[in-house]
Amino acid sequence: MHEWLNSWFPYVMKKPEQFLQSIQETLIMTLWAGSLMFVFGLVLGIILTITREKGILENRVVYQVLDKVINLFRSIPFVILIAVLMNLTKWVMGTRIGVKGVIVPLVFGSAPFFARQVESALCGVDGGLVEAAKAMGVGPVGIIFRVYLREGTAALARGTTITVISLIGLTAMSGYVGAGGLGDYAITYGYNYNRMDIVWASVIAIVIIVTVVQAIGALIARRSTH
């Protein structure tokens, strides 16, 4: 096994700890940014769903403002977003470099996208169910938790999967602020030195991570569909 790895991935095996470290960095970034993205995106998505036209707490102003802000953030390319959020990042995290420095832009880069995923997942919940719950005397909070989130679980799981995968894509650009990760590893040590085995190892690692994320998402979606 070891020999086989040495012959196929000579440069990776020269400094395997570098490879493992960048996997770890990618995972940490994904986990942290993913958790925050999930919370913020979920809240925003719920607000969009209930304030939209014919929503349970219809509110034109709130919906329009949120809608525009989300579109704005979604249209800014991630590398530019890092620069735009520089001061905010520094203020929140105390630094604008390293894994810490990239969390804020990652959240801003993915939460708006996730909010849209949540909105579309919850809009897919049959309006008749909301209606029925209302008729049973259930209030807005009950409808959000007992109808929208519960009945939308499968769609939410799929939306989360898609967002997390695109988030992993964003983490590949975190090298710009010295946060490392697999993307940085592949470019800095692989591409720049023409060491293709490093590039391929990064690809394989990413594919495995994405596959695991997808499998978890699919499992949750399947478990909550009857």
Place this chain on the structure above:
Amino acid sequence: MSGSIVLDHIVKTFPGSSDPVHAVRDVSLTIPQGEIFGIVGFSGAGKSTLVRCINLLERPTSGHVFIDGTDLTTLSDRELKRERRKIGMIFQQFNLFATRTVFENVAFPLKHTGLSRGQIREKVTSLLAYVELEDKASAYPSQLSGGQKQRVAIARALATDPAILLCDEATSALDPITTSSILRLLKKLNHETGITVVVITHQMQVVKELCHRVAVMEHGTVVEEGDVFDIFARPGQAVTRSFVDSAGGETAESQFPACAENEKLLRLKFFGDSAREAVISQISRRFQVDIVILSGSIETIDGRPLGQLNVKVAADEKKLRPILEYLRELKVEAEVMGHA
């Protein structure tokens, strides 16, 4: 037991994309407790909107909704929530929660009602027994037939012991036999608990088998209202007539084929126990005319028999007049449907 409904000058106007939609225009209705009240009308007549005003799923543009004397339109959100628990509702599409079992669906409205876990279990079990679905408690809605789904929906609607049950086309998605079984269930429920039932339907079978009184809606207004028997016996409006005709499953054309000149097509209606056959032979003898019976039926509507005969009379205008007069004397309603 309570459950009286008074709708007072209900108006509901939706802001449409170009012109406002007048879904309900000034409807006033009184539905006493314990009554099964039908609402019929063609698509877009405003039936659903009107019924959704009863539990304020739709807030009337103007007008008041009184349930047992309480004006719902003046209540706070919190009071309205409590009031809604007294009004159950079932729908054409059942609206069951797909991620919850039958048991959990029925238990859904019982959360935060102060009942203990054990009490909820007991209540749900007895409700499922009532709708004859004890064995399906742990099934998911996707594993049930349409009729079973509607039974679950009924059990769920009854969980909070409502005094009123609103049914928006509850049987429209079901086949005739399943429809009948749901209607029997609703009838039994009304009989045993005195619950007030409001049913929207465009199946006259439903009105005939279930309702005591019926209102006919057209263009957002109630154009006719009365006892089901009277409405079937003497429909006053064109819409009503077309619904009553549809109940027989036949159109006027299929009941009245074209016929030769000097022949008249008559529709005779017998109320109560007028002797049908005797009338025909009497007329035939007395006026020296041939009468051919094309079709006929007797139905029991709300417990009273209503007979109908479609006949062809070999008589011209002049000869027909005394016959019609004689029928009137016999209290048989006759309607000339046309001639060749």
